[in-house]
Amino acid sequence: MLSISLKAFRRRIPLAVICIALVLALAPVVWFLLTSLKDRSETFQIPPAWFFTPTLDHYKNVMGLGGKLTSLYQAGRIDNFFDAGINSIVIAVGSTLLSTFLGTIAAFGFARFRIKWENALLAAYLLIRMVPAVSLVLPLYRLFGFLGLNDTYAGMIIAESTFQVPFVVWMMTGFIRQVPASLEESGMIDGLGRFGAMMRITLPLISSGLFATVIFNFVQAWNDFLYPLVLTSQRTQTLPVTIIGFIADGNIFWGEMAAAGILVVLPVLLFSMLAQRYVLAGATAGAVKG
């Protein structure tokens, strides 16, 4: 009798542990979400208010639609959330497009042809991605200063793409290599040029890999904090930098901060879930197979 119940118990342990791990993984985010919906007076109730009437006031305030924070916006203390959102979108989309274009055509070169020093170049690309971002932002800041690129869309797009291009090359080279070259060659027999064969035949076949690469680059640019912190100012400030503004002068607007945070997180979570099959490859710079 005893041995049976022990066995049943032991079989359940892995599941229980996993459930605990999942709860721990999600709890902070859920708590953050709850905080964004709580009235200001309830935020710091001890014991915490588990049941409460949710309010959308903080979201309204953050987006400048409500009364309370408008004065802070006008005083220039907190930059406009919408503007920052547009900046984030422009920079993320711009850098992703640029890097995907440059990286993909380079990837075709590496994947389909024998290029001298191929391994050395690919290794160099990987190494560049491993340079700490701080080390690169310092000279970028000074050089952009000389070139007048600070606080411009062009400057930020260039800055974000520096890490993206090597990543695209690595990811896309792997994907292209999975498609046999013979398919392109048949296309060329039918009259397509080399380049046309690549675009019309191979590229559609790796569209899901391309999609995942695009998503990763977008998310990376969207989440980036250090580069916008240093390289932008009033005009092109992005969302991650703007939401720091809610910690103003030691008086933290917790509800608004949580609401802003949730708003910034939502697109990222959505995109990450879409590309989740490739999450591994993406996060290890395309280095891990399978």
Place this chain on the structure above:
Amino acid sequence: MHDGDIERKPPWRRRAFPYVLIFPGLVYIAATTLVPLVYSFWTSLTFNRATSVQAPHFNGIQNYIDVLSDSSFWNALRVTAIYTGATVAAEMILGTALALLVVRLTRGRKLVRLLLIIPFSVPPVVIGLMYLLIMDRSYGILNYLLGLVGVSPISWLSSPDVAIWAIIGVDLWQWTPFVIISAVAALESMPGDVIDAASIDGASSMQMVRWVVLPLIKPVLLVVALTRALTSLKVFDVIFVLTNGGPGRATETLSYMVYVDAFQRFDFGRGAAVSWLLILIAMVVAIPMVRSVLRSDVA
């Protein structure tokens, strides 16, 4: 058996084509990465302080000498070493152990993977804000929950001894799921016949794990560990939001120190020197990883 239209093109054009493909990307990377790095190295060899009346001038390795003889550098190195060492070790052990449990699930693995993406997909800034709320000494829910089991409130972020462990804890929350997912993928791609052979030979579960499974997934785990180490070296956002390198310099990593030197003290010469020392350290970790990746690709 060759395509007629390629034969018609002059041979040099055909041979140049692949280089045309890689050229734009190459030039772009050289311009946006190598040029700034070289410039940064040059800056590290100059005296360049925006707050000083002296104009920038070349001073050789003086910056490096100053940095290496400054105790704050060694403190930052110590903090970085503790941070990277603790996070990578804990995450690899915890992540692999949990992965071994996850692979036993017959259903729901996809759901688990979907949920585990969340911690490392949230923008690090937001993670910082989340934990700023949770770890607040008086109002944070962490101290509240600990109070329920009789632990008195801890100053997670303002106590010099605790702060570094607080940010290590945040890192664990953020990245252990990544290790779990990686290890599960590695475990799922293990060849089944080796396992069968081992169990036919009478190996118990624990023995199988130790002598069969772990050696098989070691290559992948190595890459994951090195990736984590590299990312750890670069941590900035969370520290900026949670502690600003403090209290004092208790959580000032090398990365953060570069930021402070360059963008708060505007000592570009010194900041560049520290940043190059950081690059050197990163390369020590990166080069073995790149080599192992290339080897596995070629094989």
